[in-house]
Amino acid sequence: MNKGIEFIIRMVLKEVWARKKLAVSVYVLVAISFALLAAKWPQTFTSSATIIVDDRNIIRPLMEGTAQTTALTEPLKLARSMMSSRTSLKEVLTIGGWINSETSAKEIATLTENIRSRTEIKNQGKNIVKISFRDGDPERAYLATKSMSEIFIRESNLIKQRESESAYVFINTQAEKYRAKLKDADLAIKEFREKNVDSTPGAMRVTNERILTLTRNIEDLDIEILGQKSKLAAQREQLSGGGGAENTASINRENLLRVRISELKVKLEDLRLIYKDTYPDIIQIKTQIATTTDQIKSEIESRSAKKTYRKEELADSPIAQTLRSEILRTQTKTSTLNSRKEQLFLLLKKEREKVNRINAVEAEISELTRESAVNTTKYNQLIAQRESARISKDMDVAQQGINARIQEAAYLPVKSNGVRFLHLIILGFIVSLGAPLVLVFGLALIDQKIRDPQVILEKLQLPVLANVYQIKNKYEKRAELRSQIAVATIVALVWSVYAFEIWLKIQDKL
């Protein structure tokens, strides 16, 4: 590899020497071209300003829920729109000194386009916008950048103000609209209530209570009537003798008979202890028992079978008379109760009708009220929002909610950027030396002639006897020296041109 490089260097030098006229011409041409280029190359200076657009300032958390700080959602977009605005750019042009009051519109248009192409706006992170501007004059680059950043801040604040102002106006209009609506709804309710007197608030409750009382009264009456009726039936029964008073004698008799029987039975048992059944006393007693039993039987029969025959027994008794007057009284009371009940029923019906009426009215009213309630809520909300908007607006007017500010102000560029004089000089120095070498090397590669003995030895496999060369005599040596001096002189001349140019540059005459 080293050998290869060595060979290439040797070859290139040899070739350069063999084609020294071409090499030197190329060298001079390239070197002078670069020198001219460096002298004529326009210098550019770039100034830039960084603007931070922060949507979280101190006001925001303080005013949380009350006022909204207007956020510049897309600062980059805003900056771009600023750059497309003619008025903004014209301002920049005036500040930069490109135009005065006499400049024609056409010229201004050209300059505007020119400025636009030299301005670069880009996002540096989320909320940072960088505006850079390049110009041949550092002073002008600085002024233009400065004015651009200021215009950006001003414009963004204006936009914020306009935004909050229009928000306030909108909310205000909405609030007024709702207020009118609310007023209408309340009026409608009032009118309706006037038309339906029954349906005063609470009417429904009163009516319901009344219905309840009436129903309860009717129920009480029913019970009383029933009581009177049964009383009447009982009195009538009593009057017709079914009441049990006529049987008392018969029952008494029966009881007596039963006592007699039990006495007889005791006597019989006593006798049986002493006597046989055939004993006449016993037989007698037995007969007596049987007879008594029969008597009981007949008593019971007569009591149940012969009911009516003793009715007349009470007909004219004082009990009957009392009973009769009692019955009359009971009948009178019953009829009184019945008529009262009818009266109550009528009342109940009336009340029920009233309930229905009230229900209808209530439905209508609740409809109206609901509308009103919705409007009220909305209206209250809007009033609160309007107040927030007012504060936001005031805040923007007072520039308290500012969220665009210059983070890094425009500066006066000292060093030109892009391809600079020194770059071109150095480049010219290197390229002018390299170009002839590359050229001759390229030519050597292209012509395919053999310059490497290895090709003959290795590729063609031919024996190489010797490698000879011409010894230079003194004339040839002198001629060569002359060529060397000539080449060196040319190179030195070119270098002195470079040196002169650098000197001019340092003296600031270029």
Next chain:
Amino acid sequence: MSIIESAFLKNKKEQSHNKNKNTPDDIGDIVGRADQDGMISSNKIVSAKENIAKMKQKRLYSQEELAELGFISKATTDTKLINEYRNLRTKLVEYAGQKNFVTLVTSVSANFNASMVIANLAATLALDEGKTSLVINADINNSEIDNIFGIEPKFGLVDFIRSSDVALDEIIYETPINRLRYIPVGLNIESSAEHFSDARMKETIASVLERYPERYIFINAPSISQSADTRILLGTSDKVILVVPYGKATEDGIRQAVLSIGKEKLAGIVLNEF
């Protein structure tokens, strides 16, 4: 001269015949030089040396002149280059064995002539007092060698081949370098003709070969890619040296040249200016 080379030469001389003694000699000034190696001791070699030592020599290049022309000389300080030529010489001597030896030197590229390579190669061989070398210029478009040797030829190889009136002696020129002779290509040449297909070319080479023992003949041929002459000349030579100049030959060019020379005839490649 390396020890190995000397030993090799010694071995070779001991096996050689006596016929070298009988070859006709040029009689001329004696410009003797001390034997630097002092390792050649055989009688036969001494006799060959004597023959060679009797070669004519009117004028010699000074060290300055040699350097100016780009020759390898005793004053040359570039040991790397000297070694390259020495190695080349050793290899050729190796190929030659005991015979006199004909080497064709041709360039692979038409836009490069190997005049200086051939001149230096011949001069290097002639450094050895026991050896002579002869350069035959067979490239009709190349008069550079005439200038290198400082010769204004009246006749040349083509004249000799075409006309029997010209004697061999008339075309062999003495050069300002010891033990180095030169046959130029000639003056009146029709460039389109093939000059060397004649049998007289072979005769010429053969007679030249026999003039001295230990004679090395180098034929400067035009680029093999260019001239049909070179292919004809191949028949008259023992080995071929292909000169590859730096940055002027392609791989394909070399391949084709080697193919027309033939692998067995190719001594090897000499790289120039690599």
